[in-house]
Structure formats: C-alpha cells, structure tokens
Amino acid sequence: MQLETYISDLLYRYDCVIVPQFGAFLTHRVSAKLNETSHSFYPPKKTLSFNEQLQTNDGLLANYIAEIEKIPYLVAVRKISKKVKSIKSYLTEGETIELNNIGDLILNKEGNINFEPSHHINYLTNAFGLSQFTTGKITRDVYKETVEALESEIPIAITPEKRASTSFAARPYLKYAAVGLIFLTVGGLIASNYYGNQIDNHNQIAQEEANQQLDARVQEATFIIDSPLPAATLQVEKMTGNYHIVAGAFRVEANSNKKVQQLKEKGFKARKIGINRYGLHEVVYSSHTDRVEALNALRAIKRTHNRDAWLLVKALD
Numbered sequence: 001m002q003l004e005t006y007i008s009d010l011l012y013r014y015d016c017v018i019v020p021q022f023g024a025f026l027t028h029r030v031s032a033k034l035n036e037t038s039h040s041f042y043p044p045k046k047t048l049s050f051n052e053q054l055q056t057n058d059g060l061l062a063n064y065i066a067e068i069e070k071i072p073y074l075v076a077v078r079k080i081s082k083k084v085k086s087i088k089s090y091l092t093e094g095e096t097i098e099l100n101n102i103g104d105l106i107l108n109k110e111g112n113i114n115f116e117p118s119h120h121i122n123y124l125t126n127a128f129g130l131s132q133f134t135t136g137k138i139t140r141d142v143y144k145e146t147v148e149a150l151e152s153e154i155p156i157a158i159t160p161e162k163r164a165s166t167s168f169a170a171r172p173y174l175k176y177a178a179v180g181l182i183f184l185t186v187g188g189l190i191a192s193n194y195y196g197n198q199i200d201n202h203n204q205i206a207q208e209e210a211n212q213q214l215d216a217r218v219q220e221a222t223f224i225i226d227s228p229l230p231a232a233t234l235q236v237e238k239m240t241g242n243y244h245i246v247a248g249a250f251r252v253e254a255n256s257n258k259k260v261q262q263l264k265e266k267g268f269k270a271r272k273i274g275i276n277r278y279g280l281h282e283v284v285y286s287s288h289t290d291r292v293e294a295l296n297a298l299r300a301i302k303r304t305h306n307r308d309a310w311l312l313v314k315a316l317d
Helices: 003-011 060-069 073-092 143-153 160-165 173-220 253-265 291-304
Strands: 016-019 023-030 033-035 040-042 045-051 097-099 103-107 113-117 243-250 271-275 281-288 310-313
Touching (some): 003 097, 016 060, 045 103, 060 073, 243 253, 243 291, 253 271, 253 281, 281 291, 291 310
Antiparallel strands (some): 016 023, 033 040, 097 103, 271 281
C-alpha cells in the first residue's frame, strides 16, 4: 500500500493528517517573502511538519483509503497498522524512510523521529503556477548631488554688459517681431478652429445622408431564402477538470507531441497541459472533474501501463 500517496492527497485539502499509532503531518501557511539580500521572491506556500504526539485515529486517513480502495473501514485500519509497524521496524534499524512528495523520516539518538520535509512540492492550491524568481539590484543615481557638485566647481556668472546687449531695449526691432509673432499665432489658431469646425459639420451632414439612404434601402429590400441549408451540429469533447494524470514531462516539445500521439493511439484522451515551473512540457493521460474518478483511473494506469504515473491537482486557464 502506497501510504504516502494517500497522505499527500489529503494534505492538499486538510491541515492535519494523522497516521494512527505513528504521528501527524501538519501544514502551516507561509506568506510570500522577499529576500532583500539575494533579491529573491518566494510565493506563498504550505510548509510541512511532523508531530509524533498526535497518534489518535481521527478516521480521516482510514476513511479515505476505504473509499479509494473500496474496502471496509476496519480493513483499512488494519492495513495502516501493518504499514506503520513496517516503517517503525526500518526506523529502528537506522534506515531513513523516504515518503514521496512528503519528506524523510529518521530516528535520532533519543529514539524520537526527525522529519525533513520535501521542498519541491507546494500543497497550497492557491499558489499553483507560482515559482521563485530573482530580480536584479536596482541602482539609483542621485543627480541632484552631482549637479550641486558641478555648480560648486564651475560657477555660472552673467555680467550686466551681456545682459544689456541681449535685452529688447538694445534691439527695439525685436519687440515688433514679437508682437507680429503673437498676432500670427492667434490668427492661425482661429483659422484652424474654423476649418476644423467646417470639416466636422460636413462629416456630420454626410453621415446623416448616408444613414437615410441605408434605411431606405433596408426598408425596400426583401430577403427570401427558397432552400435554406440544413443546420450542422458539431459535438466537440472538451476536456475539463482540475485532476490530471501525468504521463511525463519533456524538455523538448517535439517529444511531448510524440508522447501525446502514442497515448492517443492506445486509446487514452491524452493532451498537453502547458509548461511547468521547471520549463518542462507536461503530458497527461486524461483530466477529470471528480477526484475519486481520477484516482480510480490513476490506479488502473499504474497497474496496467505506467507505475510512475501520478496525480496533479491544478486549475488550468
């Protein structure tokens, strides 16, 4: 029994999953963080921890296993107990237990279980598609200080003689030229506005005439279809759902297209669902809206076709 698979499924929906007579796996929500030293942004996530003190059976895990495997509840409890005894025996012998997508368990010198969570999976469904990224350092130049430093080294002075030589008093013809320029500018604005208004009035009149002619033609026209074409109905099956059975992920897109074609030839409703956070093209056997249906299909695929297939919970755009 792949106990870690059932625990992983439940961690997406619950904050605490208790394994009877063993301990509890807990999730804690962590907000998005910004590391100012490395300029790295980390999206929100759920971190995992393990509490060996919580061992009382709350029925969550056993009921889920009973539902998925279609077995009685007591049989599921016995299967969990058997698996826990096996894990404890390995831990006692000093071995490290690797729980896929959850983390590693090892027994310390005091006889307690140490847990090292897996960091490559995020159980916060709201953060699907978000990944860590690093930005470059932003440098700011203080131009004001640079200008002040230049002014202190190279002072700018204007002598009265130069100022007088460039004034309107020294060159009286400049005053007349300025007045003339003002009149030309005002006259140009008035003429431009008048011309623009004339164009707008012309366009409006032309538009009204065109509308009247169009209305007259529409009222006079009669449309008769003697032999209408039969209506065609196309049924296109659209794959929906947030539960996807992953067949593989490929760095080269051509390989992912080839994989989709191979799976379709074997009768699967295969397709590509995009590129994951590692830049790989993901190919799925099928997508489902019902979680139980997806898990049943996953078990059948693992049993008959691919033992490495796994379930991805992701809302596609």
